Amino acid sequence: LAARDGKIIHIPVLAVGRTQEALYFIRNLQKDRFLSTDVSIFYDGKLGMKNTKLFTNGSLHIKESMRDFLPQNLTWVDKTIRQALIEDNGCKIILSTSGMGSYGPSRMYIPAFVERPNALIHFTCYTTPTSLGGKLKQAGQNEKVEIAGMVVRKKAEVKYTTEFSSHSKADVEMEFLKKFKRLQCVLVTHGENESKEMFASRILDNVHTKNVCIFDRRNYFRIGPYGLIKTHPAKFPIL
16 A cells, blocks of 8 residues: 555565565565556665575575565665665665664665655564664654664654564463473573563473573573583673
8 A cells, every 4th residue: 555655665674584575475465466566676685685595596495386486676776776765755665684674774774764754664573672673663753763873753654563573472482392301401592681581580480401591792601412511701791
């Protein structure tokens, strides 16, 4: 619908797997005639391009029938045309890494598009509160928000869905861990510090394992064939 309204649509995507799913989703919109093939599609992000080639050239041993997932009218973006895309106010769809908006080309597109009423920024995965996507989520319409070192006003439409998120639920992960009979060590590595601490506590209470460790910048862990060998403090600053 946004494309029919002539909007600029920016979709931050994760480089591996989710980029390819998003491109396939757009291809199906074209196939089902919900999206005109006249609308230009752009993809920006070196890692996403590299992984997409692995999907399409057979390197990952994917069935040949499943390699045809790229939409029509797709252009791969490099730095020679990126600025022109940002300055152009015409209808188009731009996918770029990173998915949360804090890194890669997304970091350049978001500050430019967020101030345009004719733009839609659509996040398709989880965004942490400290990411660019998270900051936009917390900001109300027409409110000022600090993004990439700049203070801008949120005028664009910003949407959040999680259809391309790869995060499993805590209950699912607990059931998975319980399947291991001689679990030696579990390292909790991803998420906000508070979330990691809560999940580690839950593992300790419900899963039979020798050690539960929270992996962050504070400590190093030495792991061997039979589990945790030792831990010692890191010298990195605490963020």
